[in-house]
Amino acid sequence: MTTRILELRSALGSGGGPEKTILLGAAHADPKRYSVTVTYIRDLRDEAFDLDRRAAELGVDFLPVTERNSFDPRVLTRLHRLIRERAIDIVHAHDYKTDFFALPLCRLAGAIPMSTAHGWAKFGRKDRIYNRWDKWILGRYPLVVAVSSKIKSQLVAMGADPGRVRVIHNGVDTEVFRPDPEAGRRQRLAEGLPPDATVIGAVGRLSDEERFELLLEVTAKLGLYAVLVGEGDERGTLEKRARELGIGDRLKLLGHRTDARNCHQMFDVYLQTSDTEGIPNALLEAMAVETPVVATAVGGTAEIIDDGVHGLLVPKGNVDRMASAVRRTVDDREATLQRVAQARDRVETELSFRRRMEHLEGIYDELVRRFPRGGRRRLRWN
Numbered sequence: 001m002t003t004r005i006l007e008l009r010s011a012l013g014s015g016g017g018p019e020k021t022i023l024l025g026a027a028h029a030d031p032k033r034y035s036v037t038v039t040y041i042r043d044l045r046d047e048a049f050d051l052d053r054r055a056a057e058l059g060v061d062f063l064p065v066t067e068r069n070s071f072d073p074r075v076l077t078r079l080h081r082l083i084r085e086r087a088i089d090i091v092h093a094h095d096y097k098t099d100f101f102a103l104p105l106c107r108l109a110g111a112i113p114m115s116t117a118h119g120w121a122k123f124g125r126k127d128r129i130y131n132r133w134d135k136w137i138l139g140r141y142p143l144v145v146a147v148s149s150k151i152k153s154q155l156v157a158m159g160a161d162p163g164r165v166r167v168i169h170n171g172v173d174t175e176v177f178r179p180d181p182e183a184g185r186r187q188r189l190a191e192g193l194p195p196d197a198t199v200i201g202a203v204g205r206l207s208d209e210e211r212f213e214l215l216l217e218v219t220a221k222l223g224l225y226a227v228l229v230g231e232g233d234e235r236g237t238l239e240k241r242a243r244e245l246g247i248g249d250r251l252k253l254l255g256h257r258t259d260a261r262n263c264h265q266m267f268d269v270y271l272q273t274s275d276t277e278g279i280p281n282a283l284l285e286a287m288a289v290e291t292p293v294v295a296t297a298v299g300g301t302a303e304i305i306d307d308g309v310h311g312l313l314v315p316k317g318n319v320d321r322m323a324s325a326v327r328r329t330v331d332d333r334e335a336t337l338q339r340v341a342q343a344r345d346r347v348e349t350e351l352s353f354r355r356r357m358e359h360l361e362g363i364y365d366e367l368v369r370r371f372p373r374g375g376r377r378r379l380r381w382n
Contacts, residue, residue, distance in 0.1 A: 002032075002033065002034065002035050003033060003034050003035070003089050003090065003364055003365070003368050004034075004035045004037075004086060004087055004088050004089045004090075005029075005034055005035070005036045005037070005088070005089065005090045005092055005364065006036075006037050006038075006039060006082070006083060006086070006088045006090070006091045006092065006111075007022050007025070007026055007036060007037070007038045007039070007092050007094070008039050008040075008041075008079070008091055008092065008093050008094065008098040008101070008102060009022060009039075009040055009041070009093070009094040009095055009098055010040065010041040010043070010095055010097040010098055018094055018095070018116075018118045019051060019054075020281055021118075021170055021281065022038060022094060023038060023051070023054055023055055023058055023060055024058070024173065024353060025356075025357060025360065026038050026055075026058070026060045026061070027058040027059060027060050028353065028354070028357050029357065029361070030361065033361070034361070034364065035061075036060070036061065037061045037062075037063060037082075037086060037088075038055060038060055038061065038062050038063070039062075039063045039064065039065055039079070039082065040062075040064045040065070041064075041065050041067055041075055041097065041098065042064040042065060042066045042067065043066075043067055043070075051064070052064065063082065065078050065079065065082075075101075076101060076104075076105065079101065079105055080105055080108055080109055083105060083106075083109040083111050084109050088109070088111045089111060089112060089368055089373070090111060090112045090113075090114060090364060090367055090368070091105060091106050091111050091112070091113050091114070092114050092115070092116065093113065093114070093115040093116075094115065094116050094118065095118070095134075096120075096133065096134035096137075098115075099115050099134055099137050099138060099141075100133075100134075100137055102115065103137070103140060103141070110373075112142065112367050112368070112371050113141055113142065114141060114142065114143050114144065114145070114363070114367060115138055115141055115144050115145070116144070116145040116146075116147065116168075117134075117138060117144055117145070117146045117147065117151050117155060117278075118147055118151075118278045119147065119148075119151060119276065119277065119278030119299060119300075120134065120135075120276075132158070135154060135155055135158040135160075136158055136159065138155055138158075138160060139155065139158060139159045139160040139161070141164065142164060142367065142370070142371070143164050143165075143166065143363060143366075143367060144160065144164060144165045144166070145165075145166050145167075145168050145360070145363065146165055146166070146167050146168075147167075147168065147169060147170055147278045147279045147300060148167065148169065148278055148279050148299060148300025148303050149167050149300070149303055150299055150300055150303070151167075151278060151299075151300070152165045152167050166359075166363060168356055168359045168360060168363075169279050169300070169303065169304065169350075169351055169356065170278070170279040170280075170281055170284060170351075170356065171284070171347075171351050171352050171353035171354070171355055171356030171357075172281065172284040172285055172287075172288045172347055172351060172352065172353055173352070173353045173354075174288055174347055174348050174352045174353075176261060177261050177264070177285050177288035177289050178288070178289065179265075179289050179290040179344070180261075180262075180265055180289070181265065183261075183262050183265045184262070184265030184266045184267075185266075186262075187259075187262045187263065187265060187266040188266045191227070191252055191254070191266070192252075193225060193227075193252070193266070194225075197224075197225045198222075198224045198225065198268050198269075198330055199224065199225045199226070199227055199266060199267050199268050199269075200215060200218060200219055200222075200224055200225070200226050200227075200267065200268070200269050200271050200326060201226070201227040201228070201229070201263070201264070201266070201267030201269070201270055201271070201291075202215055202227075202228055202229070202270060202271055202272065202273070202282070203228075203229040203230060203260055203263060203264070203282040203285070203286075204228075204229075204230045204274075204280075204282055205230050205231070205232040206228065206230050206231060206232030206233065206234040206235050206238060206253075207232045207233060207234055208234065209274060209275065209276060210234075210273065210274050211273040211274055211275055211316075211317070212228055212234065212238055212273060213237075213238065213241050214273040214317070214319055214322065215228070215271050215273050216238065216241055216242050216245055216247065216251065217245065217319045218271065218319060218322050218323045218326055219245075219247055219250065219251070220245040220246065220247050221319065221323045222323055222326060222327060224250070224326075225250045225251075225252070226242075226247065226250060226251045226252070227251075227252045227254065227263070227266065227267065228251070228252070228253050228254065229254045229255075229256075229257050229260065229263045230254075230255070230256060231255050231256045235253060238251075238253065239251075239253065260282070260285060261285070261289065264285055264286050264289045264291050265289055265291070267286070267291050268291075268292070268329075268330060269291070269292050269293075269294055269326050269329050269330065270282075270283070270286035270291045270292065270293045270294070270295075271294050271295075271322065271326060272293070272294070272295035272296055272301065273296060273316075273322065274296060274298060274316075275296070275298060275316045275317065276298055276299055277296075277298050277299030277300060277301050278299055278300055279299070279300040279301075279303070279304060280295075280299075280300075280301065283295060283301065283304070283305075284304065284347055284351055287304075287305075287310065287311070287340075287343035287344065287346065287347050287351075288343075288344060288347045288348075290340040290341070290343065290344050291340070292311065292329045292336045292339065292340055293305065293310070293311030293312070293339075293343065294311060294312045294313075294314060294322060294325040294326055294329060295311060295312075295313055295314070296313070296314060296315070296316040296317075296322075297313040297314065297315065297316070298316050301313070304346070304351060305343075308339070309339065309342055310339055310342050310343040310346055311339055311343060312325040312328065312329060312339075
């Protein structure tokens with residue numbers, strides 16, 4: 001019997017790590033056992049919404065739902081109709097808004113709710129209120145996937161039953177993301193980087209939470225080159241900061257790219273500067289292509305990198321420690337080569353996307369066994 005799954009998320013522009021994980025998961029699900037539909041609640045204000053194209057490239061059944069404002073009641077009506085018409089078995093939510101929607105929708109339509117907690121923003125008062133509300137809501141779900149042990153501990157602290165929260169780390173496609181030094185050399189030439197340049201790089205949305213201004217400060221401190229792959233509201237701010245630091249001519253902002261594999265290959269060091277993370281997909285990609293990694297010890301990062309074994313961990317916000325770790329990575333080539341080999345081995349054995357899907361499909365099967373069709377509408381999710 002085919003299990004019908006609805007992956008549900010509210011869209012945030014062109015998408016980042018969670019978006020990539022959701023679309024790849026839908027594309028890699030066993031078609032003989034699972035029928036997966038991906039639905040994004042699309043805000044008309046999202047100017048960079050290109051998930052339609054990315055889903056089409058992957059052959060994913062993609063049905064965006066457009067909302068006029070943050071809480072458009074018509075969205076619930078459309079989602080309820082979709083769940084009923086497609087006889088959805090599991091509604092898999094992925095953020096605070098869809099976490100809130102999925103419980104009543106499943107109660108009305110006779111589906112099973114589950115959620116993946118990817119992490120929470122920690123900036124303004126509004127974010128903190130939403131975060132606390134979301135953690136409370138997730139405590140009512142029959143099962144929640146946390147992408148890191150740290151996220152699981154946060155949910156349990158808010159009252160979630162530990163037995164209902166499973167940790168499944170994000171994964172990387174190790175067949176796509178493989179070491180290819182020649183591709184890196186070609187990419188450097190294409191981007192106009194000097195052949196002998198030492199390049200610090202990162203991939204992600206150009207937003208406050210990534211703290212890319214710290215990467216620029218490390219670049220200036222060490223006299224290196226910097227490459228950022230991604231787009232976002234902070235682009236102008238970063239360009240201005242680079243000029244202030246005197247590195248405007250040594251910064252490349254490549255915008256949104258579909259060739260992340262090749263971009264990773266041209267970095268001498270991948271530097272993660274963020275203050276908060278779940279399990280960063282871009283970091284996994286860097287590890288998979290054997291790019292040396294220096295990362296802030298935040299969120300789930302320390303769960304995938306053992307300091308000194310797979311990369312180097314540094315305190316968040318500490319430019320001096322970041323610069324020291326980058327310099328150590330560049331100068332001690334023998335130790336660095338040992339770390340990148342260990343990092344590649346770890347993603348192949350523990351953090352591959354196929355391994356993640358095996359765990360996730362096991363959860364889908366468990367939920368369908370626990371809550372068979374016919375009796376779900378009588379259940380109260382609490």
